[in-house]
Amino acid sequence: MRISNIKLNNFRRFTDFEIRDIPETAKLIVLAGPNGSGKSSLFDAFLLRYREDSQYGWNPDLKYYNKSDKDKEINYLLDRVEINTHSNQKLTKGTVYIRTAYRNDHEFSTNELRKQGEVLDNQRLSRLIEPDATVAINYQRLASNATEDILVNEDSSTTIGDYRKKLIGEVSEPLQRIFHDLVFVGVGNPFIDGSFQFDKGNSRNFDYKNLSGGEKAAFDLILDFVIKRRSYPEAIYCIDEPEMHMNTKLQGKLLEELVGLLPKNSQLWIASHSIGMMRKAREMYDENPSSVAFIDFGGQDFDQAVVLKPAKPTQAFWHGVMEVALDDLATLIAPSQIVICEGNPKGSIAGKNTGHDAEIYNKIFSEEIPDALFISAGNSKEIQNDFIGLATVLPQIATGIKTRRLIDRDEHHIEDVEDFKSQDIMVLSRRHLECYLYDDEVLTKLCYEENKPEAINNLIEFKRQAINRVVERGHPEDDIKKAAGEIYESIIKLKIIQKSGNDNKAFERRVLSKLITPGMNTYRILKEDIFN
Incomplete structure (x- = not known):
């Protein structure tokens, strides 16, 4: 699934807003612009439309969604959010997956396993201001699925070593390409202080809580993509500020891995003002211009009617990115x-x-x-x-x-x-x-x-x-x-x-x-x- 155009009226930051001419070939969409310019508001529109079209229901907080108090008298909120796809599909269940900027599982451990329900039956988020900690949940999902696989699903000829590689390989390989000395080794013992385990240098089997902020941020997104992409095979993936807690060089590496993990017919939207993310997106654009689209939110007056189209990463665009990322520097x-x-x-x-x-x-x-x-x-x-x-x-x-x-x-x-x-x-x-x-x-x-x-x-x-x-x-x-x-x-x-x-x-x-x-x-x- 790929987005073709978006129209919003009197919705959060926007009075009369449209994004059009998004090419169907674009696998990565980069929303650029300063804080407060409306990037997260756009993701709120995605989430609202998705929850309604998928019959999850939505948070009726009109003070959050409406641009002003007068808007609730104009017309029905959902009539003011129009999102179209190239395939003319609605945003039905399994077509939109969103991560907010509030991703923070600083530590966790468990002494029991609880079987997790189907991914698509657990739609936790309803607004972009909500906390979005998933590492502990994904631990339970990975460990409980592993137990079921070993007892029921896996072929009897598979060795424990082979299964362990299969279980963690999809996460460990991209993680090690970002952090060369960090090795994801397993899920530990879920019945005694269970947590994700890692090797680094001479340290062996240390817990998730001992990772740096940047290592946790990258591990969280990679693990989440590996687990969720089976349930979202043709979807719009949205990440608000994926660069959180990471230095410039690692930001670009992370973006490259996330695009690599994206299912074939899916599309990744990121809202960022990170130099590392922008530079890597520019490299991808240079390699294949039709695969990346930049939407520049900078310098717009969203109290007026605004139409945005994919912008070429020209010198003027890049200078704007630098101003946002570095301010006076x-x-x-x-x-x-x-x-x-x-x-x-x-x-x-x-x-x-x-x-x-x-x-x-x-x-x-x-x-x-x-x-x-x-x-x-x-x-x-x-x-x-x-x-x-x-x-x-x-x-x-x-x-x-x-x-x-x-x-x-x-x-x-x-x-x-x-x-x-x-x-x-x-x-x-x-x-x-x-x-x-x-x-x-x-x-x-x-x-x-x-x-x-x-x-x-x-x-x-x-x-x-x-x-x-x-x-x-x-x-x-x-x-x-x-x-x-x-x-x-x-x-x-x-x-x-x-x-x-x-x-x-x-x-x-x-x-x-x-x-x-x-x-x-x-x-x-x-x-x-x-x-x-």
Whole structure:
């Protein structure tokens, strides 16, 4: 089962809210955004709709569900929660499993076994504010099932050792991939201080209560998935803040294991503002973009009508994640690579056009290469000589950062270009950035984007005439920068776009930079020029 769209009206955080266009291929849905932005409220909607459609019944606490006191007079609560699936199924019994953020079994032990009922007959949660401790319950379920298996169900040829491996293997293997020195060894003696048992280093058979907070958190979710997935084979799994008590590196490992444990036709929704979870989700997205969807709750006014769609993890999205996760420390997070390019640096006397080239490059590559940051640092000579020392200093203050310098082709001879590349100075294959911005492919796309395809031929002809006039003034025919002003005036004259900016520089930053996207030949050439 996979969710296709969601509509909520006057429900908890939301006045008029919709999530749409969730692809059926998405196995992982990541809800990103700050605390209080409504992520848990969405899970409450899932749980409410599920309990009703499955006939479990729901908690009639209207003060909890309604956005305000007036809402109870508007219409029936359940009419304001609509959740649709790609298979057009209702959320019937066994199709939704939710864990709240209040998962805390700090210790437990037992001296008796109690047979547990069917998983689907025990729907404990009704709201996302409720405690959700399951480790002790899952111990009883695992141990009592094991007793029944040994006495009744298991083949007589199975040895105790083989059965023990079968019993704990599904949990121990993913747990050990997260914590290499932690080994889950069994359920102990359920009749004498029974508890889960572990080995670590020289310590043997120590109890669950001796695990660290992070180890308990990971063990809880992995154990729960292994036990519950048999009862929820095609379901929506939701976990509120799965990263609780874990460091960044382990968060990513845990997410990878949970997605791996997910039944084939199921979907995992997580609400998180964890760097580790987000980074691992981004890696999964890069590997298979159709399998992961990011829903960004940040910067929204949910007192108004809001429609959200899956967001691409661009540089702007990632910066938002950093701000939420690290608050003021976000500005200290360095990208993995910095490209020092031509253009007047920020703070120089160039005024409104400072950082012009860098701003354009950042917009062009923000989607596909969000961990790259372009910085304008002077003219070609200043870049070549690292005049203000960026290429030298940055790797020293941010370990692991890679810097490269980028200059325009201009009149450089091919031998000079090869020499520059040997110094890790990249050279554009065209004269300058404007050659890419005003490429025929980009101008054609502009006309289509603005619903003016009939203007394409005229615009290309105006561009050709502008270049001819540049040549007549004694400049090379590929000096598009000299013709940029006239091409811009032609665009205005042809009324191709209404809000174009005050001049051609602003137009290049605000409009043309957004038109060069992956899949275009212009983009491919520019990417090869810079990132080799």
